[in-house]
Amino acid sequence: MSNTPGDLKYTEEHEWVRDNGDGTLTVGITDHAQEALGDLVFIELPEVGRRVEGAQACAVVESVKAASDVYSPLEGEVTETNPALEGAPETINEDPYGEGWLFKLRPSAASPLDSLLDAAGYRAFLEQEA
C-alpha cells in the first residue's frame, strides 16, 4: 500500500497539496502516482506567475512508460517551481512528498482548500479504483 501522509490534501488526479501557512500551497504527485508511472525521466513545469484554474492541466510528468498531465488542484497563481527536478526527475520517485514537489501556488480567495480530499478520503478513493 502506498504512503499517504495525514497532513496533506489530495485530488482524484493523484496530486497532493500542502498548506504552507503563508498563503501558498505546495503541489506534487502522490506516492501512488509515482509508483504507477514508474521511473520519471522528464518534467515540464508551469511558468512562475501563470494563472491557473482548478483542475487545469499545468505540468507534465513523463516516465519511462508514458506522459501524464498534472492538474492544478485549485484556482490561483504559480509562485515558484522546483528547480531541482530539471536535472533529476527521479527525485519524484525517491521523495514524492518532500524534495520531489512540483510547484507552489497562491490560491485565489474563492478557492477553498477543504474542497479537496483528506488522506482518509484519498485512501478510500484508491481502494475503490483498485
Added chain:
Amino acid sequence: MGYRTPLFAEHEALGARMVPFGGWEMPLHYGSQVREHHRVRRDAGMFDVSHMLVVDVVGGEAATFLRRLLANDPARLRTPGKALYSCMLNQRGGVIDDLILYFRAPDHYRLVVNAAVAERDLAWMRDRTEGLAVTIQPRRELAMLAVQGPNARAKAADALPAELRAQALGLQSFRAAEQGDWFVSRTGYTGEDGFEIVCPGGEAPALWRGLARTGVAPCGLGARDTLRLEAGMNLSGQDMDETRGPLESGLAWTVAWEPAGRDFIGRRALEAQRARGGLRRMVGLLLMGRGVLRGHQAVLSNGEPMGEITSGGFAPTLQRSIALARVAPDLGAECEVSIRDRAVPARVVKPPFVRNGEARIDL
C-alpha cells in the same frame, strides 16, 4: 489472467510489478526500470524470457522448408550451434515475426519466436509443411533466461551445469552449445555481451536463484525495451509488422537475395518494392529539444509530415531521448518531432545508439 512462466513465483517473491504482455503475466520491473537498465550496461542482469517460444524443426527436408520460409538463408548455417537472425514474411513481403534460427544437425533446426504471435507463427509454419518431410515441434516445456552485460558470461558460467560450462565460455558470438535439454547461446537483445539459456522449466527456478547468488540482477521487460532501443534493435509488431516489411524497417541486411533462385515467401513482393523504389527508410532520432520521443509521434521537416516514430523513449545510458522512425527517403539530417502539438527539433542518426556500454552516436 495470463499464462505464467516457471519463474512466476520468483518474480512475485522479488516484489516485481507484473503486467500483461502477449498473453502472459510478466515482470515489468523489480522497483526501478532505469536502475535495471544500468545494471545490464555496467555489470550483469537477467531476464525471464520464457514467454518466447522455442520451436524445433525436424526432418529430412527441414532445410528445404526453412529456405522457403525465411527471408534470410538458412544455408548460411553449416556448423552445429550456429545462429542466424531472420524475418518470416507473408506473401506481400510483410513481417509476420522475426526470429533466431539455430542449426543443430542437417535434419534438426531450432528457432525462437516472439510470445505475442507464437500461435500465428506455428499455424503459418504448419500450413507450409505439406508434402515435406518436416515436423514443427513447439517446446513449451522449456524455459528461457537471458543473462546480459559485460560481466554476464563470467557470472552466468558458475550457475550453468558443470558439463556445459567450458563449452559455453568458449562460444563465439551467435553460436550455441547444448547438453541434454540445456541450450546456451551467445546472443541477446540488449547490445551487450551475454548468454541466452534454454532449460527445462522445472530447472529454471534453481538457475534463476543460482544467477542471483553470483550477483546477476533481475531485470524486467521495461529495461529490456530501453536496452534494445538503445541497441537499435527492432521490436517485431511495433517497428515492423505484416504491412511494413524489412526493406522499410532497417532490415534489408537480413534479406538474402542470393542465390537468386531461392524462392522464399515474400521474395516477389520485396523485388517489386525494390524495383518501384521510393521506399521509406528506418532512421534513428536524437531529440535536441525538451521532451520525450514516443511511438506514433509525427516526424516533420519544415512543418511537412515526413514519417512516424515506431519506437521512442528515454535512453538511460545517454540521458537523452531517442527513437526509431520510418521516414521519407529524402529526409535530411535535421527534422522536428511533434510532441504534444509542439514541433521539437531532432537530429537524424544511424543506429545503434549504444553498444557494449558506449555511446555510438555524437550527443
